[in-house]
Amino acid sequence: MGPLRVGLAGMGTVGQGVLDILERQAALVARRAGRPIVVTRVASRRRRDDVDIGAATFSLNPLELVAADDVDVVVELMGGTDTALDLIASAIAAGRPVVTANKAVMARHGNDLLATAQAGGVPVLFEASVAGAIPIIGSLRHGLAANAVTSVAGIINGTSNFILSAMTAGADFSAALAEAQRLGYAEADPTFDVEGIDAAHKLTILAALAFEMPFAFAAVHCEGITRITPEDLRSAARLGYAIKHLGIARQTPAGVELRVHPTLIPKEHMMAHVNGVMNAVLVRGDAAGDTLYCGPGAGSLPTASAVVADLIELARGGVPVHTRSEPVPAVLPIAACSSAYYLRIPSLDRPGVFARLATLLGEHAISIASVEQRGEEVHAVEGRAWVPVAIITDRVQEHVMDAALAALAALPDVVGAIVRMRVEEFTHD
Incomplete structure (x- = not known):
């Protein structure tokens, strides 16, 4: 031949x-x-x-x-x-x-x-x-072909992961980005990476293959990492979590969730220890269970390795078959997606404040899983002392959390913008 x-x-x-x-x-x-x-x-x-x-x-x-x-x-x-x-x-x-x-x-x-x-x-x-040297598309097409895949979640942008890893080690966002650019991990204009667009492209492809659905980039909820602060990283760590920028595609009875955003994940989970420019993808199949794929997500040789692997498959006579499920699954709006949440609420440092915060959350049927209130971390605004109250909630739909946050922001005890990030325990499908 x-x-x-x-x-x-x-x-x-x-x-x-x-x-x-x-x-x-x-x-x-x-x-x-x-x-x-x-x-x-x-x-x-x-x-x-x-x-x-x-x-x-x-x-x-x-x-x-x-x-x-x-x-x-x-x-x-x-x-x-x-x-x-x-x-x-x-x-x-x-x-x-x-x-x-x-x-x-x-x-x-x-x-x-x-x-x-x-x-x-x-x-x-x-x-x-998708994901550089990780053979994730081949795994979905071949290795997991006997599985009904229910979720795909992962760190699929090496630049964002490098920046968050550097910030976790003590750098601020600007310094971490500058170092990523110096090393060639980030472009001069890093928007596609730090605003989550690159990860949304990749998640679109993974979801299409995993769930046999059309490519649905326009339906992906997309958030970047530019608003994450060192305070959030430290607070999450004290609560037992690491912050990673994840792409999540999940099948639910109501439809498919497609979302890219900063996420708190438990420190003991393997993905919490994927640092630098490494990528990791967790696939859940009905027969295989959870399988984790990890490797370099960017760079000349890792990506070239995947290109050459495709050429080898083609030379062998392999022809991919692109199938579609019927009916086509609906993509859920972010308001209908469910998650646990991390909230950091700047609150006046006076008696009864936490009780009022908890009561208001309870009125919206939101349970508190854990809380941290650091009395020694006192700040001042307009002559009034305030402290950050960090809360991890149980799972709730996004529209419910939106309503609760609007009510919290209206409380006289709350003196600044509330930080909200989603929490992923990897226990729900």
Whole structure:
């Protein structure tokens, strides 16, 4: 059998990683794929004389890869959405298999792309679009194929996890972000990472595969990490929790929850100890139970490793099947989702305040699981002393908590903005 001939679009860090692996591990890749995998063409929107592309032909027009007679598969690693979408759609229309790491394109346009690919029998593989070197998509498609998956939850953005890990160690947000940028973990404009958009793209893909539902990026509730303070991290730690930025997809009798947000998780849970740029994904299946996947979530070689794994699967003749459940499950609005909550309430330092807070929560049918009131941590506002009261509640629907917070904010005892974060014990589905 002849080699699998690759047309590579994109010469950034991941593209360079793919070139490196395919050259350095050529014999191993050929053995596992059953035939050699060679890059015959490389395309990029700008020339990179510092990148060795070997004997491959170079072009400034990625769309030329689609019509080239020496390309069997198009590998899209350009990033962005417009040109990348055009390339992927054109390749599918031409019957050319596609491997991509582009989570934004798949999350936003995956429904149309995969429908066209399915109709034409064109393989589209996107393992590298989620969680870097962790083979989570392959696990959902193959290893857990006999399971009805009820939930997928995890740390799926390495930049946010690096920043929160640094803040837990004592850095403030600005310093942690600057260090992430210095090390190349964060872009000059970190918005997609720190505001949760990147994680929402990845969660969209995971939920679509786990629950056999359409890609539903617009329905994902998304919050970032920019409002987390060192005070919250310390308070959570004293209550027995770590704060992580999680993506959570969960099937409930009422519908599917899709949410990305900062989350308190118990210190004893394995995911609480996943730090730095590492990613971790916890999958709950009806037969396998809980399985945890952990590994590097970003970087040149981890992501390139996933791209090459897709190429090996394609070379072996593997063609992914994209199925859909019927009826399509509804996505719940965040107001209908249930969670336990962490509240940090700036309250006047005087007798009876906590009793009034607890009474008001009780009037909204919200039970308190634990509380911390540090009398030694006294602050002042307009000449009045106040202390932070930290509360962990039992599970309640979001709209109930919204109403309770509005009532709490109206109390004369409450002298500032109330911090609210969700708590995940990983015991409910």
